[in-house]
Amino acid sequence: MNGALLTDAEGSACDRCLRRGMLVGLLSARIADRLAGARRNPSAVLALDDERLVAAVAAAGQRDEAERFLTEFDPVATREMVAVAGVTPVCRHSIGFPTRLLQLDDTPAILFTRGQTVRGLAALSHGPAVAVVGSRKASPHGIEMARQLGRGLAAAGITVVSGLALGVDASAHVGALEGDGLPIAVLGAGPDVVYPRANARLHERIAADGLLVSELPPGQRPFRWSFPARNRIMAGLCEATVVVEAAEGSGSLITTEFAEDLGRIVAAVPGPALWERARGSNALLRSGAAVITRTEDVLDELYGIGVRPEAPAVQESEPPASEEESGGPEADAVLAAVEAGGGVDGACEASGLGAAEVRAILARLEDSGRLRRDVLGGYARSSP
Amino acid sequence: MLASIATFALEGVDSREVTVEVDVRRGLPAFTVVGLPDASVREARERVRSALLNSGLDFPLQRITANLAPASVRKAGPSFDLALAVAVLVAGGQVPADPLRGTAVCGELSLSGALRPVRGMLASALAARTSGCQRVIVPEPNAAEAALADGLEVLPVPDMATLVELLHGRWVPEPVVAAPHVRDAPSAGPDLAEVRGQHDAKRGLEIAAAGGHNLLMVGPPGAGKTMLARRMPGILPPPGFDEALDITRVHSVAGLGSGALARERPFRSPHHTISPQGLVGGGARPRPGEVTLAHRGVLFLDELAEFSRPALEALRQPLEEGKVDIVRGQHSVSFPARAVLVAACNPCPCGKGAAACLCGELDRARYQRRLSGPLLDRIDIVCQVTPPPARDLVEQRAGTGEGSEDVRARVVAARAVQTARLHASGATCNGEMDTATARRHVHVGKGSRRRLIRSLESGALSGRGHDRVLRLARTIADLGGRDRVTASDLDEALGYRLVPPELAVA
Numbered sequence: 001m002n003g004a005l006l007t008d009a010e011g012s013a014c015d016r017c018l019r020r021g022m023l024v025g026l027l028s029a030r031i032a033d034r035l036a037g038a039r040r041n042p043s044a045v046l047a048l049d050d051e052r053l054v055a056a057v058a059a060a061g062q063r064d065e066a067e068r069f070l071t072e073f074d075p076v077a078t079r080e081m082v083a084v085a086g087v088t089p090v091c092r093h094s095i096g097f098p099t100r101l102l103q104l105d106d107t108p109a110i111l112f113t114r115g116q117t118v119r120g121l122a123a124l125s126h127g128p129a130v131a132v133v134g135s136r137k138a139s140p141h142g143i144e145m146a147r148q149l150g151r152g153l154a155a156a157g158i159t160v161v162s163g164l165a166l167g168v169d170a171s172a173h174v175g176a177l178e179g180d181g182l183p184i185a186v187l188g189a190g191p192d193v194v195y196p197r198a199n200a201r202l203h204e205r206i207a208a209d210g211l212l213v214s215e216l217p218p219g220q221r222p223f224r225w226s227f228p229a230r231n232r233i234m235a236g237l238c239e240a241t242v243v244v245e246a247a248e249g250s251g252s253l254i255t256t257e258f259a260e261d262l263g264r265i266v267a268a269v270p271g272p273a274l275w276e277r278a279r280g281s282n283a284l285l286r287s288g289a290a291v292i293t294r295t296e297d298v299l300d301e302l303y304g305i306g307v308r309p310e311a312p313a314v315q316e317s318e319p320p321a322s323e324e325e326s327g328g329p330e331a332d333a334v335l336a337a338v339e340a341g342g343g344v345d346g347a348c349e350a351s352g353l354g355a356a357e358v359r360a361i362l363a364r365l366e367d368s369g370r371l372r373r374d375v376l377g378g379y380a381r382s383s384p
Numbered sequence: 385m386l387a388s389i390a391t392f393a394l395e396g397v398d399s400r401e402v403t404v405e406v407d408v409r410r411g412l413p414a415f416t417v418v419g420l421p422d423a424s425v426r427e428a429r430e431r432v433r434s435a436l437l438n439s440g441l442d443f444p445l446q447r448i449t450a451n452l453a454p455a456s457v458r459k460a461g462p463s464f465d466l467a468l469a470v471a472v473l474v475a476g477g478q479v480p481a482d483p484l485r486g487t488a489v490c491g492e493l494s495l496s497g498a499l500r501p502v503r504g505m506l507a508s509a510l511a512a513r514t515s516g517c518q519r520v521i522v523p524e525p526n527a528a529e530a531a532l533a534d535g536l537e538v539l540p541v542p543d544m545a546t547l548v549e550l551l552h553g554r555w556v557p558e559p560v561v562a563a564p565h566v567r568d569a570p571s572a573g574p575d576l577a578e579v580r581g582q583h584d585a586k587r588g589l590e591i592a593a594a595g596g597h598n599l600l601m602v603g604p605p606g607a608g609k610t611m612l613a614r615r616m617p618g619i620l621p622p623p624g625f626d627e628a629l630d631i632t633r634v635h636s637v638a639g640l641g642s643g644a645l646a647r648e649r650p651f652r653s654p655h656h657t658i659s660p661q662g663l664v665g666g667g668a669r670p671r672p673g674e675v676t677l678a679h680r681g682v683l684f685l686d687e688l689a690e691f692s693r694p695a696l697e698a699l700r701q702p703l704e705e706g707k708v709d710i711v712r713g714q715h716s717v718s719f720p721a722r723a724v725l726v727a728a729c730n731p732c733p734c735g736k737g738a739a740a741c742l743c744g745e746l747d748r749a750r751y752q753r754r755l756s757g758p759l760l761d762r763i764d765i766v767c768q769v770t771p772p773p774a775r776d777l778v779e780q781r782a783g784t785g786e787g788s789e790d791v792r793a794r795v796v797a798a799r800a801v802q803t804a805r806l807h808a809s810g811a812t813c814n815g816e817m818d819t820a821t822a823r824r825h826v827h828v829g830k831g832s833r834r835r836l837i838r839s840l841e842s843g844a845l846s847g848r849g850h851d852r853v854l855r856l857a858r859t860i861a862d863l864g865g866r867d868r869v870t871a872s873d874l875d876e877a878l879g880y881r882l883v884p885p886e887l888a889v890a
Contacts, residue, residue: 137744144889167745198749201886277744344584345770355587356860360872363879367835375752375888376602376731377766377880 134168150175152295595859603769
């Protein structure tokens, strides 16, 4: 047992696990070849020990190189390289390693983390965690749902885990940040590699206020197999996996398969029956997954219907909007009209105010966090 | 014998004086034109020969050499015809040279000897006045335009034969008087009174008109975006004399002028398939683009997201600096381009907007990426256009809002305040203030300063956005007749500005 104290800067990883982690990185391209036919489940390969892994995946030319790597591995230089990348390694023998993850058949030997390592891993080991996953090409409904769940769960003191992909994943992370939570992003690339590029800003925000986790070493680019592999870690970290929107054959369904194998809770948000893009998640519901329409539904699944744990320390995440700042009955009328989808014109008519006053009130509501706008300035419903 | 006559060559929207020198010598009959003429100028030889012969004049069967000086300036177009013909007549001794002292000559010839109008006459007349000419001989249809250049005697002539009579002192044209500038003519365009509802867009248009700010209307198809944009010229202040001169000059160069002083601000609405060159000007021989034709008026870009990326990128310089610089290998020209941008787009590819939208996230992201970026950062007002209730469409009820004249009165008053405040800085409205001027003239209270700092720190406002919001808030205060920018003015201004994509709701 590696009992050394875990710190954000140094982490805690034994040499052997570190070597294993780097070996997976070294062989990642070969694992891709090996798995070309069976991309859905890399577990069989990742469960092999070092020597067998080399034997199984290293092609003739690379085998010598891989074996030389195993014999000549320099833990000190490797630790330095990892630290320079701003990455903290935590191995399965560390007390900080998330306990739930140890139940996997092929628990990764090591996690490379970036961000709030100590706080993030403590939350994963000692508190409830829920994965919110779904389509990269989600509908506005799915995006908003993921965000609400992320925000609601985080505000309820539950750690929100997702995969930092486009669409539902990113939205769940954003929601968790809004709910003052510590979002956990499990990546299919090294923890310092931004993928997809479009999430660059979110990546940095999570590196600052949340935790990025990967079994791949720093600098490692993603492979097709590394996403299903990432999904098994997400499933392993969480007590429940909620699928917000998934088409048939979606990667999110891989996550729920892992979760089911581990005996964890599988849940899904229902979508319209005719939607292609909700067919996978609806199929989950048909086969018995829990129906999620709001944050409370997830809490009911975790704790039992109506049962809640002691109130979490952080309850007041919303800044209380002071009355004189955003206020009065006029502001309420404007807010109500805009939330009902009436737009600025609807708010003018509902409140009887001129367009100038309505715009000013809307700007104040936005400033106080009660309202948000979309990219082209449309006021969006901002849920509680 | 040698003759030299003053005429003009167009460069961008300006004209410069060119001297046509003609030398007629004994030798084999030939007619050569030198001095960087292009093919269209060399064609003048044929027109001059036929026009002279058909007017009962002699075309000397001698060696004729014409030089267009300065020889370093490229010359194009048929406007040198008349000067060449007159120079040939003077050099051949058919007309006296004396009456042509201090006189510029400009016009295109038909084979019959009749004079045709040329483009850019106002620019040429202004150049004539600057270079010290007292008189200018022009084709009759150009007379009114040339007369706009104050203090220049305009001699309109119908054909070559009459011109010869004029130079011999046997004929005098009617004196030309410029039509007086009418300032308070009501706009002929559609009226805002016909519009029901659309509170946000009407307010946006009024502020945009009052301060010269760029505006984007977002709304589903059929909500009335184009209809509203067409009412923008009607609420802009009528052009002052100098502005009208500016508009007329540009339009004359582009061949769009009516020959009289412009009374209305231009409204240009190019189709979204336009090329970058078509939008900002260009070509081997640079011609003004739509943004220049909209100078002092409105450039309306409907379906903003459908315009090509290069076209939208090209708009950045004109929007920022009010001019377009076009550099070619040989020379560069600068076109004025101080137009208010009014743009319109759908909220998403399917056009239905928030609640009813059917688009996938990727489609929407791609759509927004096409729009986002530097162009959106230069748009100060983004307002919503709401489709009218079905009842109103069917029952065709009349509009209930104020008429364009009332709105225009407020806009004019707000502009007057701005002009008085800004007269020293060279800007004519708040939208044209540079950063330093804006800092000097826009003062906000302590609470507003805190609000701005908050927006800057959260990333909701960029540095450029900060400056632009201040200018917009200044205009809102001017419209309300307030000396100071209040917290409410600033809030309203911030409400019109887009939040950056990374802070926006998906």
